[in-house]
Amino acid sequence: MRERSRLGMGGFAHVAIDGPAGSGKTTVAHALARDLGILYLDTGAMYRAVALATLHAGIDPRDGAAVAALARAEPVRAEPDRDAERGFRVFVGAHEFGQELYANDVSRVVSTVAAHAELRAILVQRQRAIAAERAVIMAGRDIGTVVLPDAPTKIFLTASVAERVERRRAELEARGTIVDRAALHAEIVERDALDTTRATAPLVAAADAVEIDSTGLSIDEVVARIAALVRA
Numbered sequence: 001m002r003e004r005s006r007l008g009m010g011g012f013a014h015v016a017i018d019g020p021a022g023s024g025k026t027t028v029a030h031a032l033a034r035d036l037g038i039l040y041l042d043t044g045a046m047y048r049a050v051a052l053a054t055l056h057a058g059i060d061p062r063d064g065a066a067v068a069a070l071a072r073a074e075p076v077r078a079e080p081d082r083d084a085e086r087g088f089r090v091f092v093g094a095h096e097f098g099q100e101l102y103a104n105d106v107s108r109v110v111s112t113v114a115a116h117a118e119l120r121a122i123l124v125q126r127q128r129a130i131a132a133e134r135a136v137i138m139a140g141r142d143i144g145t146v147v148l149p150d151a152p153t154k155i156f157l158t159a160s161v162a163e164r165v166e167r168r169r170a171e172l173e174a175r176g177t178i179v180d181r182a183a184l185h186a187e188i189v190e191r192d193a194l195d196t197t198r199a200t201a202p203l204v205a206a207a208d209a210v211e212i213d214s215t216g217l218s219i220d221e222v223v224a225r226i227a228a229l230v231r232a
């Protein structure tokens with residue numbers, strides 16, 4: 001196996017955290033960033049921002065050329081920001097998006113939008129530009145494999161489907177949305193299928209990633225394990 005440097009792109013000690021929907025990676029990554037005092041970006045929010053802009057523009061999310069053209073015309077900008085509620089901010093053009101990125105309408109189309117190679121090339125370039133300037137914990141599906149293949153720490157976070165459904169249900173209910181467990185289960189299984197079987201940058205653990213199954217673990221336990229790996 002190739003010997004990996006202790007430092008990644010731009011000489012920074014990046015942390016790549018990948019995993020399926022509901023694996024807890026965004027919660028863990030944000031908490032880890034606070035713990036380690038470094039910046040954080042959830043790249044899923046960038047795909048969600050394009051998905052939302054696609055819905056607003058009335059573009060068919062299956063039309064890859066139109067989706068990519070929209071992302072070029074209305075650039076998606078992401079900024080790690082310690083003071084922001086989520087730890088980062090996302091803009092499309094001049095407009096900042098927040099909670100609406102996590103609405104059901106967006107969740108339903110985002111995997112279709114994220115499957116387009118042309119769009120992925122645009123967003124991966126932006127993500128690398130962010131990582132070239134600072135140490136960052138980046139969460140997503142292809143961070144360890146495509147965006148930051150030289151990241152010194154790579155984590156692939158998983159959890160059972162049942163646990164992921166339960167976490168998502170609790171998260172939605174905390175926001176006042178009552179959801180049907182069976183529908184949520186079907187949605188998560190479908191998103192897993194789309195994310196793992198797409199032709200470009202499918203969800204897969206990097207060969208040199210450390211796999212952590214978070215089923216039955218608390219956020220603090222997962223954060224402590226990753227922090228120990230980063231400090232090691």
Ligand code: DC
Nearest residue numbers: 021043044047110111114140141142
């Ligand atoms: O993590 P999330 O559920 O917010 O991600 C939304 C979608 O974006 C999901 O279908 C996978 C996709 N995604 C991706 O393809 N690559 C990334 N680096 C991050 C997210």
